[in-house]
Amino acid sequence: MLTEPILFSRYGTELLRDAILLNDPAENFDVEMSQEHNGQTAHLESGPAAGTGTSQTGHPVDRHFIWPVFNVVQSDFKLLQLWQGRVEKVGTDEFVATLFDKTHPLSSPEQVSISIEDVNLEDRELLRPGAVFYWSIGYANYYKGPRQRTSRIRFRRLVIPKRKMVERKNAAKQLATFFARH
Amino acid sequence: MPQNNSPLFLPDIKVDPPSLDELEISLFGPGRGECVVVHLGNNDWLVVDSCLDNTSSQPVALRYLENLGVDPREAVQRVVVTHWHDDHIKGISAVVEHCPSAYIYFSQALLKEEFFELLTAFYSFDARSGGKVADMIDFERPEGLTSGVSEIAKIVAHAYKHDSAKRYKRRIHYAGDSTIVFESVAPRVRIRSLSPSAKAVNSALVHFAGLVPDSVQRGVIPAQIKNHCSIALWIEFENIRMLLGGDLEQVNDPDMGWNAVLEGPNPVQGSKASVFKVPHHGSHNGHNDRVWKDLLEEDVNSILTPFYGSSNPPPTQNDLNRLLSLTDSVSITAQPKIPKKKYTDHVVQKLLSGMISERRTLVGKMGHIQIRAFDGRFSIGFDGPARQVDKRFMREFYSA
Numbered sequence: 001m002l003t004e005p006i007l008f009s010r011y012g013t014e015l016l017r018d019a020i021l022l023n024d025p026a027e028n029f030d031v032e033m034s035q036e037h038n039g040q041t042a043h044l045e046s047g048p049a050a051g052t053g054t055s056q057t058g059h060p061v062d063r064h065f066i067w068p069v070f071n072v073v074q075s076d077f078k079l080l081q082l083w084q085g086r087v088e089k090v091g092t093d094e095f096v097a098t099l100f101d102k103t104h105p106l107s108s109p110e111q112v113s114i115s116i117e118d119v120n121l122e123d124r125e126l127l128r129p130g131a132v133f134y135w136s137i138g139y140a141n142y143y144k145g146p147r148q149r150t151s152r153i154r155f156r157r158l159v160i161p162k163r164k165m166v167e168r169k170n171a172a173k174q175l176a177t178f179f180a181r182h
Numbered sequence: 183m184p185q186n187n188s189p190l191f192l193p194d195i196k197v198d199p200p201s202l203d204e205l206e207i208s209l210f211g212p213g214r215g216e217c218v219v220v221h222l223g224n225n226d227w228l229v230v231d232s233c234l235d236n237t238s239s240q241p242v243a244l245r246y247l248e249n250l251g252v253d254p255r256e257a258v259q260r261v262v263v264t265h266w267h268d269d270h271i272k273g274i275s276a277v278v279e280h281c282p283s284a285y286i287y288f289s290q291a292l293l294k295e296e297f298f299e300l301l302t303a304f305y306s307f308d309a310r311s312g313g314k315v316a317d318m319i320d321f322e323r324p325e326g327l328t329s330g331v332s333e334i335a336k337i338v339a340h341a342y343k344h345d346s347a348k349r350y351k352r353r354i355h356y357a358g359d360s361t362i363v364f365e366s367v368a369p370r371v372r373i374r375s376l377s378p379s380a381k382a383v384n385s386a387l388v389h390f391a392g393l394v395p396d397s398v399q400r401g402v403i404p405a406q407i408k409n410h411c412s413i414a415l416w417i418e419f420e421n422i423r424m425l426l427g428g429d430l431e432q433v434n435d436p437d438m439g440w441n442a443v444l445e446g447p448n449p450v451q452g453s454k455a456s457v458f459k460v461p462h463h464g465s466h467n468g469h470n471d472r473v474w475k476d477l478l479e480e481d482v483n484s485i486l487t488p489f490y491g492s493s494n495p496p497p498t499q500n501d502l503n504r505l506l507s508l509t510d511s512v513s514i515t516a517q518p519k520i521p522k523k524k525y526t527d528h529v530v531q532k533l534l535s536g537m538i539s540e541r542r543t544l545v546g547k548m549g550h551i552q553i554r555a556f557d558g559r560f561s562i563g564f565d566g567p568a569r570q571v572d573k574r575f576m577r578e579f580y581s582a
Contacts (some may be wrong), residue, residue: 081530094539108545110523111491112538137530151533168302176295177300178342181353 079138126155183547195552195563205555211487213548223369232274241273264428265412290356291386378411379442386411440470460486464497495499512571513547
């Protein structure tokens with residue numbers, strides 16, 4: 001087994017934390033993401049092993065969580081509520097989203113209208129129908145600073161490589177041919 | 183046909199299976215969608231669309247049939263997927279998997295390259311290896327984030343895999359504007375699809391092409407609004423006729439929606455239905471006056487599910503009043519509006535109300551309307567929040 005380092009952008013690490021919180025392996029191991037979004041990457045230290053898979057070179061890989069070594073500001077965040085959302089419609093001032101409650105997973109999903117102003121400027125280019133985001137509400141305790149009620153909306157930045165898009169178009173042709181026989 | 187079309191309303195549903203020559207039509211919703219289950223005689227059953235049971239998260243059709251003592255593996259002969267929207271399709275792939283005797287009918291638009299391109303853009307699919315069903319199921323995490331397309335992706339992968347291996351006789355079929363979906367001799371039963379029209383299929387393909395992402399950002403297919411390629415079904419059971427309207431809409435085009443049904447091949451030949459599954463949750467855009475005049479008996483038994491998820495969700499008060507002006511027998515599976523969810527943490531509740539201008543709960547309690555025809559008369563039973571819509575109902579919900 002090889003140990004393959006996974007590089008995450010700053011957003012990637014944030015998403016990784018959310019993914020751990022959600023126990024969502026789909027988020028944990030998207031190596032392709034780090035390679036296409038490596039504008040701000042960091043070398044990361046290994047953490048506890050979390051699963052296995054296959055690398056892009058075809059080697060079996062023992063994937064480890066890799067923790068960031070940014071200049072960590074000592075702070076913590078007490079999570080009160082977490083949702084995962086998908087964007088349904090984007091208007092001029094607001095967007096409509098469906099929220100799935102991850103704090104109380106058995107409760108009903110909701111459809112809400114959220115102001116675009118509540119989305120970080122750098123995330124707004126990702127705001128489109130079908131986009132997936134995480135919304136957390138809680139208390140942030142800053143090092144030598146105040147305790148604040150905080151609401152954070154962050155958009156998922158997973159990507160599909162262009163070569164895979166071509167492969168997928170070919171798969172669509174094969175399916176159409178297959179079902180045309182019936 | 184029943185000699186007296188005036189139904190007998192019962193407080194409960196019947197829990198014993200219908201006799202071999204007894205008609206039953208059951209409508210479920212809106213747990214997470216809408217589902218119709220029909221007994222076609224001789225313990226043959228039809229399932230149209232799917233929704234999930236609130237408590238078990240299992241497809242309600244399977245749970246119901248098992249509760250009746252019916253084995254879905256043997257008994258379900260047809261599964262019809264009217265269209266691909268979330269509110270009609272949750273759990274349909276599980277229904278298909280658990281009903282290996284069933285033929286599955288899709289709108290033609292959903293088996294074309296344009297739709298598959300949309301499907302493969304969002305879901306992993308390796309056709310060369312016979313369809314990696316696991317990949318698709320994998321991508322369905324996190325729960326709830328998928329659109330109806332994921333259900334279709336799983337069905338397609340299942341059919342492809344098993345057909346390639348020649349291990350099952352599973353076949354997927356098209357349904358168009360005059361397709362025979364099922365026929366039997368005793369009792370005499372025939373099911374035809376009345377839609378979608380050829381033009382509606384083409385329109386849907388153009389729509390799908392526009393939804394294929396031009397970027398490589400991975401997300402999910404958002405909720406869709408167009409229902410032009412929904413399947414509507416005409417069921418003849420001996421002398422009883424039923425019209426299941428799916429989500430077919432009324433549009434300003436003679437070759438699409440209900441206009442196309444009325445102006446098209448007209449396979450119903452002047453006969454009229456005594457049971458009507460009202461299309462599109464009773465909304466005005468599923469209504470066509472000529473459908474009521476030309477295809478439905480007076481005082482037709484109308485059944486519908488509400489929809490939770492828009493700012494003015496159907497059926498509205500006006501929609502219900504319109505239905506009551508057309509027939510005395512209107513039944514709904516659940517209350518038209520449900521209260522907003524409350525968060526126990528007051529900080530969350532407070533921040534939420536400051537940030538969100540509109541909030542709607544999407545899933546309500548499941549209701550069940552069961553219609554059976556016996557001794558020349560229809561009986562209509564209710565389970566859960568399902569109710570007859572009458573003056574009392576309207577006062578209760580709209581008097582304030």
